[in-house]
Amino acid sequence: MYPRHPYLSGWLLFAVMLFLTFFNLRKRVPFLRIGSTSFWLQLHLYVGVFSGVLFFVHIGWSWPAGTFHQILAWCYVVVFLTGVLGLWISRAFPRMLTVAGYETPFERIPYVRVNLRREAEALVSEGVDGQTSPVIAEFYSKKLGMFFTKSCNRWAHLRQSRAPQAAHVSQFDEVQRYAKKGEREMLDKLRDLVARKHMLDYQYSLQSALRLWLFVHIPLSYSLLIFSVLHIILVHAFSAAAS
Amino acid sequence: MPKPRNMAKSDNNLASITRQAARPKRWDDPLDPAMSDATLDMLMATEPFASMDETAFPASTPLRGILRADTAVREYAAGEIVLRKDDYGTSAFLVLEGEVDVILRPDIDPQLLGRAPRIKKSFIARFAQLWNNNPEPEGWSKKSPRASDNIKGSINKKSGSIYLQDYPQIVSDAKTVALKKGQLFGEISALSRMPRTATVVASTKQARLLEFSWEGLRDIMRFDSALKKQIDKIYRENSLKTFLRHHPLFSHLDESEQVQLCKEAQLENYGEYNWSGSYIRLAKDGDQAIAANEPVIVREGEYSNGIYMISAGFCRVSQKYGNGERTLNYIGAGSAFGYEEIATHWKNPEYEMQSLYTLRSLGYAYLIFIPTASLEKYANRGLSETDFPSSPVGISKSPVPPSDINGDAPSASLMEFMAEHRFFNGTKSMVIDMDRCTRCDDCVRACASTHDGNPRFLRHGPMIDNLMIANACMHCIDPVCMIGCPTGAIHRTSFGGEVVINPATCIGCGTCAANCPYDSIRMVEVRSTEGEFLVDEEYQPIFKATKCDLCVEQVSGPACQNACPHDALSRTDLTQVTSLTQWLKRK
Numbered sequence: 001m002y003p004r005h006p007y008l009s010g011w012l013l014f015a016v017m018l019f020l021t022f023f024n025l026r027k028r029v030p031f032l033r034i035g036s037t038s039f040w041l042q043l044h045l046y047v048g049v050f051s052g053v054l055f056f057v058h059i060g061w062s063w064p065a066g067t068f069h070q071i072l073a074w075c076y077v078v079v080f081l082t083g084v085l086g087l088w089i090s091r092a093f094p095r096m097l098t099v100a101g102y103e104t105p106f107e108r109i110p111y112v113r114v115n116l117r118r119e120a121e122a123l124v125s126e127g128v129d130g131q132t133s134p135v136i137a138e139f140y141s142k143k144l145g146m147f148f149t150k151s152c153n154r155w156a157h158l159r160q161s162r163a164p165q166a167a168h169v170s171q172f173d174e175v176q177r178y179a180k181k182g183e184r185e186m187l188d189k190l191r192d193l194v195a196r197k198h199m200l201d202y203q204y205s206l207q208s209a210l211r212l213w214l215f216v217h218i219p220l221s222y223s224l225l226i227f228s229v230l231h232i233i234l235v236h237a238f239s240a241a242a243s
Numbered sequence: 244m245p246k247p248r249n250m251a252k253s254d255n256n257l258a259s260i261t262r263q264a265a266r267p268k269r270w271d272d273p274l275d276p277a278m279s280d281a282t283l284d285m286l287m288a289t290e291p292f293a294s295m296d297e298t299a300f301p302a303s304t305p306l307r308g309i310l311r312a313d314t315a316v317r318e319y320a321a322g323e324i325v326l327r328k329d330d331y332g333t334s335a336f337l338v339l340e341g342e343v344d345v346i347l348r349p350d351i352d353p354q355l356l357g358r359a360p361r362i363k364k365s366f367i368a369r370f371a372q373l374w375n376n377n378p379e380p381e382g383w384s385k386k387s388p389r390a391s392d393n394i395k396g397s398i399n400k401k402s403g404s405i406y407l408q409d410y411p412q413i414v415s416d417a418k419t420v421a422l423k424k425g426q427l428f429g430e431i432s433a434l435s436r437m438p439r440t441a442t443v444v445a446s447t448k449q450a451r452l453l454e455f456s457w458e459g460l461r462d463i464m465r466f467d468s469a470l471k472k473q474i475d476k477i478y479r480e481n482s483l484k485t486f487l488r489h490h491p492l493f494s495h496l497d498e499s500e501q502v503q504l505c506k507e508a509q510l511e512n513y514g515e516y517n518w519s520g521s522y523i524r525l526a527k528d529g530d531q532a533i534a535a536n537e538p539v540i541v542r543e544g545e546y547s548n549g550i551y552m553i554s555a556g557f558c559r560v561s562q563k564y565g566n567g568e569r570t571l572n573y574i575g576a577g578s579a580f581g582y583e584e585i586a587t588h589w590k591n592p593e594y595e596m597q598s599l600y601t602l603r604s605l606g607y608a609y610l611i612f613i614p615t616a617s618l619e620k621y622a623n624r625g626l627s628e629t630d631f632p633s634s635p636v637g638i639s640k641s642p643v644p645p646s647d648i649n650g651d652a653p654s655a656s657l658m659e660f661m662a663e664h665r666f667f668n669g670t671k672s673m674v675i676d677m678d679r680c681t682r683c684d685d686c687v688r689a690c691a692s693t694h695d696g697n698p699r700f701l702r703h704g705p706m707i708d709n710l711m712i713a714n715a716c717m718h719c720i721d722p723v724c725m726i727g728c729p730t731g732a733i734h735r736t737s738f739g740g741e742v743v744i745n746p747a748t749c750i751g752c753g754t755c756a757a758n759c760p761y762d763s764i765r766m767v768e769v770r771s772t773e774g775e776f777l778v779d780e781e782y783q784p785i786f787k788a789t790k791c792d793l794c795v796e797q798v799s800g801p802a803c804q805n806a807c808p809h810d811a812l813s814r815t816d817l818t819q820v821t822s823l824t825q826w827l828k829r830k
Contacts, residue, residue, distance in 0.1 A: 037808045
């Protein structure tokens with residue numbers, strides 16, 4: 001005779017996982033009148049939490065043995081945790097982005113970055129009174145060239161660290177000692193461009209995180225479903241053989 | 244396929260991804276393709292066209308050309324509806340033969356007028372969007388009806404038209420005005436971009452009417468001063484009389500008093516009718532430039548010599564604060580300004596009638612001024628400000644936002660933001676709470692999936708605090724984008740009043756996109772259904788205008804709003820600023 005409890009919780013967990021995966025499909029049919037996506041997200045969250053309880057009930061509050069079952073269990077745990085992480089990111093990061101300012105759509109960030117770099121390079125090469133300042137040119141090429149070329153300080157921005165900005169402030173203060181009056185004005189403009197680039201990097205870091213967690217959560221969800229189907233087949237096959 | 248002579252070999256790739264097509268032109272799609280030369284000659288011999296000076300019209304827009312392309316002779320039987328109250332129409336009519344009745348009151352039952360639900364996608368059609376959408380964005384489509392065919396949308400397919408059954412019985416108790424040969428109607432709605440104010444029904448056995456598209460009427464008015472004067476006169480008389488008759492201050496007056504009041508009232512225009520052009524130019528110079536260029540109608544501290552009632556357009560109400568002025572409110576059609584001071588004086592004659600606020604025109608404003616002397620004679624003094632009708636802007640009674648009482652008052656900075664960007668014009672603006680928006684772009688993808696693979700808005704726009712007003716069509720009360728469209732492709736839908744573009748008649752001139760002060764219309768390169776970019780004889784790309792149509796064909800409403808998982812996006816009526824503040828304060 002089948003042990004009823006694990007079968008019941010197992011099938012229920014599978015149904016719940018199907019429902020949770022369905023949320024991604026629902027987002028693809030915005031034209032259907034089946035409740036707003038925000039309503040479905042709320043359902044997704046509550047059912048997701050419920051699935052966590054169900055998962056531990058199903059495994060009997062002990063970590064499963066065997067490679068396949070461990071992979072399956074890890075798969076579930078990672079999907080669950082990335083879901084929790086995604087929820088936290090989705091609640092916390094938007095406000096941080098708004099407060100930081102310099103709102104830029106994600107796809108336009110490379111374009112804005114290139115424009116900032118061109119503006120900075122034009123400023124440096126134009127120089128003062130038509131003459132390029134060797135001090136500032138050297139400072140730009142050594143300290144700022146790469147900074148304007150690519151997205152920087154991703155982790156620092158995610159940690160809300162102000163260290164990269166502080167480092168640039170100190171570098172500017174240092175080079176300002178060797179600059180004459182006209183060059184100082186140029187340095188002030190350059191400071192402004194650097195500040196904007198930091199804000200752009202901040203936007204890039206947080207907006208990337210807001211997107212990237214889904215690249216883990218969704219593919220793993222589908223993997224989990226496939227592993228679950230295999231698990232169901234195996235369990236029923238062996239149960240039938242045992243009986 | 245012919246290729247340009249100077250096309251280099253390396254340009255062969257261009258030929259492989261393009262296809263030549265005739266560039267659409269104005270009058271490619273005439274209002275009546277069957278308009279014959281005989282009909283045209285008949286029209287040219289009919290007043291008012293017979294007495295028009297053809298030489299006053301430029302060679303590019305001759306009178307005969309306008310009549311051929313922008314007019315159509317329509318025949319109506321007795322009881323047949325010509326136009327219906329509250330429809331958004333883009334055409335005016337001239338009576339050629341017979342008579343029509345303008346039904347003033349009471350209103351006819353909407354069911355009798357043949358109002359039908361808007362055509363929405365069926366259940367299967369909704370699903371079919373998943374695989375039926377053109378794989379290439381913005382494939383060329385000519386399936387939409389002409390804007391001026393709004394009336395046709397509700398035509399009974401069997402009989403070919405809508406009749407009021409037992410018409411004499413229906414209008415037996417109604418107040419009607421008969422229009423005869425040579426009289427014009429529908430021009431107010433067509434030219435002011437407002438809904439029809441009355442239902443018009445053919446009353447004689449055979450009524451022949453000449454339908455003008457609004458762009459045709461506009462062009463004739465531009466080059467014929469007599470018609471312009473006549474239309475101005477009708478416009479002023481009709482709009483003023485209707486407006487005053489329905490205002491609580493004067494609704495108690497009898498006919499003769501109302502006529503007298505109409506004579507004493509003054510009509511005043513402020514700003515430019517097509518204000519978007521100057522606004523866009525000023526916006527580049529900053530907010531201060533915009534405020535400095537707003538015409539002052541009443542200045543704070545001046546003697547209040549009457550009240551201003553707003554018939555069309557918008558005004559800003561402000562008060563001195565420190566060294567500047569603080570915007571207290573913006574008011575629109577249906578609102579009155581200056582009553583508070585006069586009413587206080589009536590109650591307490593020692594109170595000096597000085598204006599408490601400054602009133603400025605925002606863009607274009609059409610005002611009715613009632614002098615204090617006329618108010619003394621005709622106004623119902625028993626009224627308080629709360630007895631005034633609610634206006635589309637919703638803040639008609641007092642410049643101080645009434646929402647203060649509920650704690651929903653918008654902040655001063657929000658009011659300045661709304662007024663400076665003129666967002667109060669929008670009835671369905673896309674507002675985004677950036678504290679909730681995860682920048683996931685699900686709204687953009689949802690829009691693309693319901694609109695030929697091409698999103699009809701930019702998830703970007705002006706911001707204040709955590710509020711963003713995205714570059715999406717706001718479906719304005721005063722849609723300035725419609726001014727200047729040579730073919731009438733941009734129009735309001737008959738039922739919801741949404742501003743939509745008919746791709747079949749859009750010639751891609753870009754006038755609407757240039758006129759839109761909110762940067763909500765995009766010109767896109769169109770493709771064939773095979774994905775090739777369409778180019779004209781000179782290998783220049785063919786464009787068409789695209790914008791948010793508020794998903795008029797979708798049962799579920801705006802896809803962008805439905806698709807937002809975080810409730811961060813809403814299509815909000817910004818004419819009611821309290822609805823915005825309430826939405827922002829929601830949990």
